[in-house]
Amino acid sequence: MITIAIANQKGGVGKTTTAINLATALAATGLRVLLVDLDPQGNASTGLGVSRDQRDWTSYELLIGEASLHHCTRETGVPGLSIVPATVDLSGAEIELVNRDRRSNALRDQVENATGFDMCLIDCPPSLGLLTVNALVAAASVLVPLQCEFFALEGLSQLLQTVERVRTRFNGDLSILGVALTMYDRRNRLTDQVSDDVRSVLGPIVFDTVIPRNVRLSEAPSHGLPALIYDHRCAGSAAYIDLARELIDRLPTEEIAA
Ligand code: ATP
């Protein structure tokens, strides 16, 4: 199983939208995908139609070691896509873990021997706290959604520092899979400038695919559906299919084939 953390401590940059729709696009290619909702907001769970009363076993129990991955995983309406949902309880996990020796490895200890999945995506909360560190320790690589706005790059160095720290202390194999530009608005000239700037600063780690600002992407979660199912022909869905393709191309081929 290849595990990818979707992280950026900035709020509202498209982490959850990317997690849901990328997971759906990957599942559509026939891969067995697990999405771990690691945000106490539980937006990925809601966006995939997992109601509150279907969240008895969540990423909270998983992290504190009260239940196994198998126990906390449930199928979604999307064929091939399962989820470990989250509730606000998860915010308590940071406090409960804080005095444990393996607090940063809690998620990794639970998912590293998972069977039955080809890919695992982790939707991180908008912070660089213990939850995001757990995602980075469990992951092989990080995907960073970056919103096409004036301050896009602000805060990125902090995220990269955290990645570096996790790499030296816990997870020497951790790599940056790529940066995905989100909410691109072609009618706004500033976004073009931002995208050019980001590409000139970060170079080829930026995915060619750009996720457009698209109202269907923002409507879909209120129906409990990925945009790819809510409206598979909208520009947002098409972009996430392209991003999935690009992502697969960046993965070590032998791992995908396995
Ligand atoms: P948080 O940091 O709070 O977890 P996030 O980084 O996960 O936020 P999202 O929840 O994916 O960000 O997106 C923030 C808001 O922007 C949501 O209302 C979402 O529906 C909307 N949104 C995300 N991507 C797009 C897009 N490409 N076009 C239009 N709306 C979008």
Ligand code: MG
């Ligand atoms: Mg989110």
